[in-house]
Amino acid sequence: MATTETTAAGIGPVEGGSVYDVDNPAPLIEAPRQRTKKTPRSTRGNFEMGAWLFMRLSGVVLVVLVLGHLLIQLVLDGGVSKIGFAFVAGRWASPFWQVWDLLMLWLAMLHGTNGLRTVINDYAERANTRLWLKGLLYTAAVFTILLGTLVIFTFDPNIR
């Protein structure tokens, strides 16, 4: 019997033998939700609730801001052909449109970033993939928000 090549279960001998034995056991893969020493004690807190609420509240405000923005830029008064340096300069001369654009920038960016954070949490499976994707996401978000804010506040219509 010792010479049989395959076991009754149909498992063939492993090439080169197993690297694991009693003294050197194979690494254990923990089951999901298993409590281990590495499991953080609690990930409770109000951050996820805040994020969830923010998505809905910012969404409501964005309906007005974004649809209004699209209407003004693309439909009314000659449509997209009217947009030029003078048009932008004219609008940003008024604090009303500055605040509008600033608010839209911040809300849309934070809303979109948080939305993509959810998507990454839902689709990226490995912790490392998540880390990198989120790092990229947050970098892009911070860059865009800072640059946009800077432009809105320091825009100079007399630039040559």
Add this chain to the structure above:
Amino acid sequence: MATPVLDKVEAESAASPYITVTFRIRRFNPEVSAEAAWQDFTLEIDPKERVLDGLHKIKWDVDGTLTFRRSCAHGICGSDAMRINGKNRLACKTLIKDINPEKPITVEPIKGLTVLKDLVVDMEPFFQAYRDVMPFLITKDTNEPTRERFQTAEDRERFDDTTKCILCAACTSSCPVFWNDGQYFGPAAIVNAHRFIFDSRDEAGEQRLEILNDKDGVWRCRTTFNCTDACPRGIEVTKAIQEVKRALITRRF
């Protein structure tokens, strides 16, 4: 004596209610192969019978190695949730005639939990999430059942829907958020927390809400309604989850 018996058999077979149905079953046996594979079984079966009866016929008469869980066979114990024609159902509550027997009927294990063999999955992560929400009555002063805890009909009605859960895991294993990494508490745990959070006799609602305020708690729900569609008890699962979300928000603000 022999002739009438034969006649009777012939007459019966002429009016046979049986039809030919193909069961396409996802087989997996880790002792034989690391890969899962589809296997077809063709059966003569009465379309008024259930998918579970088909699985029994296969296991008892064709291939005894087919492995699946079932206990009550009447939709009460919650052991035979499986993915039938791509939808989570109880095999014992699904009639063959209701799921188009003209095409092969696919039967797979529920998703998002480790498959142990054929249709049997490791339910441990599911029950861990269930235990985490403390699914038992908690009272401040005494837990001793010294007297009856009275409750009005309206108070009982408040959480009636979520008392119907049989812990079959059809909802949790239909949820795409649970499929990813299995860390989300899942609809079933939230349903069973809801059962006690909204019970006027229970006094640990606050604790349970706090537990579900976790990173992988109710806020991971994306309102896809897969759970509500899957629940064989007809529980409005998504609604229960939203009620827990609302309770979390209103207790703060």
